[in-house]
Amino acid sequence: MKARYQYRLYPTDQQRQLLAQLFGCVRVVWNDALAICKQSEKLPSNNDLQKLVITQAKKTIEREWLSEVSNIPLQQSVADLGVAYKNFFDSLKGKRKGKKVGRPKFKKKTNQQSARFRIGGFSIKGDEVYLAKIGNIKPIWSRILPSSPTSVTVIKDCANRYFLSFVVEVEPVNIDANNQSIGIDLGVKTFAVMSNREKAISPNYSKLDRKIRKLQKKLARQPKDSKRINKIGNKIAKLHNQIADTRKDFLHKLSTKIVSENQTIVLEDLNVSGLVKNRKLARAISLQGWRDFRTLCEGKSEKFNRDFHVISRWQPTSQICSECGYKWGKLDLKVRSVQCLNCATEHDRDENAAKNINKVGMGHCHDSKRTQRRSETASVASVNEASRITSPSGR
Template sequence: MKARYQYRFYPTDQQQQSLAQLFGCVRVVWNDALAICKQKELLPSNNDLQKLVITQAKKTVEREWLSVVSNIPLQQSVADLGVAYKNYFDSLKGKRKGKKVGKPKFKKKTNQQSARFRIGGFSIKGHEVYLTKIGNVKPIWSRDLPSGFTSFDSTETAKTRTCSPSSPTSVTVIKDCANRYFLSFVVEIDPVCIDAKNQSIGIDLGIKTFAVMSNGEKAESPDYSRLDKRIRKLQKKLASLPKDTKRRNRTRIKIAKLHNQITDTRKDFLHKLSTKVVSENQAIVLEDLNVSGMVKNRKLSRAISLQGWREFRTLCEGKSEKLNRDFHVISRWEPTSQICSECGYKWGKLDLKIRSVQCLNCRTEHDRDENAAKNINKVGIGHCHDSKRTQREGKTGTPAHLSEVSRITEASAR
């Protein structure tokens, strides 16, 4: 399986200028190739596009500065455009799973910038990574890079790292909107076998309480409200500033830095939680959530978008593959919050304000989220109660409301 390893680095002033030229050339080649594709009825091949936007463009006065940077990232930019169009057409034909992929768009100077170096355009020696026509950069090796690469102590002398057959075949240089620089490697790793403490676990995702486990554990979501309020305030200020001004650019960078703080906080929380869940359980069961439909609720859309439910699912799925775990996702139509996890009695839909309810059949008191997590676990491992038989034995009731005190033991906002 493939895994991504990303490291931050701090380029010198000269390297920043060289990287700015590289990002600009990669962006121009992408935009020129995309403009040609939109004019043609049939999509040109990558070789034809490279001849038009790189080889022939370098001979013109308008694009002669493309020769200043390495040719490898320029060729890779055209190849990435071909992959983007392939994903778009596969999505239209239904060959690609997940959300529909839109058409490739033109790249902007103010968005995240990136350039990819293949073999021949970079090398790893000692603590440093050499990039063609950029020079040696020193990333912060926060963790070991697989494939024979080892970490170094500050007291050690520089050693040469020789690339093995499974070494990284490419490296992507990234500059985000807050002017931070990263090196991103994608390497092939082997799955690891680690014994799990528990057989299986079901997880119910929420807003205030991010995750409620079937074993009774809860994971509280970090508080993003303070940073989110500052972002909304600065966004209002940004809307009133004239374009192409220094003040607007400074405000834009401030907003980007606040977004990065939220992203880093969320990513740290999700990584730690997913690692804990996957390492302790052999089978992980989640519920398929219709997030795109849920964000249409204007009152909850911003809070839902900040949680990162999809990112958590992706992390759990990837780490499950790495540790040889079983990962299951049950249907979103399973009535996990409408069925008693003890006897299987179905009491119907519950108002969102209802957080605790007592079963009419077995008289067991349930926390709403914990009961749903237990049902998710049972459906995921294939040991669900026969709810139809239980309904025939018990009395079928109507959905509970806040006025029914005998059935609802606690009502509060989630």
């Protein structure tokens, strides 16, 4: 399986100029190729696009500076545009799973910049990495590469930070699991509640988020041609990166711990796009990174030879007693603790949902209809009084 290893890079002033020139050329080639695709009735092939926007463009006065950078990242930019169009058409035809993919867009100078080198355009010599027509650069080797990389991408984010991202082949890791399975219920106040009663509290992003909103209001009042726009925008980008790095560190550590200790990991398929339509919870939900956590668990399950399951979002995991299977119905979000009137077991709402997620994922959930019929016959609880709320505290 393939994995990505990313390292921080601190280029010299001369290397910054060369990288800025490379990023500009890659961006121009992408935009020129995209403009040709939009004007054409039939989508041109990659070879035809490369001849138009690279080979023939170098012979013109307007684009003769394309020959000053390596040809490999320019060709890769056209190839990436072809992949973007393929994903767009597959999404329209329903061949691609997940959310609908939009048309490729023009690249901007103010967004994140990147350039990818294939084999032949880079090489690793000791502690340094040679990039064609850039020279030797020395990243911060925080860990050793497990194998020879097949490609490397130079990245410059919106906060003017540089990274080298390598794609390598890794072998699965065989580690014995301590537990058979675990169900995970994701939330806002408590990020994850596990079926073994463990809880994971996410970092508090509210302080940084308030600073971002304050700077965004200040940014909106600046004139478009002022120098303060770039200065304030750079501050906002640094705060966004600080939140993203904190969240990424938390999600990586939590997912590694869960996958390494359990043989089967079960999550619930959450409708995040629908949940963020709630204007009161949208910002808090967006900061959690539920989808990133699911992606990390899925990838690491493949690496550690674990079983990963995602149950349907329509499973009533918070409406069923995890002990006896009695279905008490929907509960308001502020209700955090309930007591089942069938077996008299008191449940924490999130722990009960996590246990039910684990049972559904393992394929042996209670027959709630049969249990409900038996309970109604025994006159334990009526249909309108399925459970007793014991702690209606806010979320």
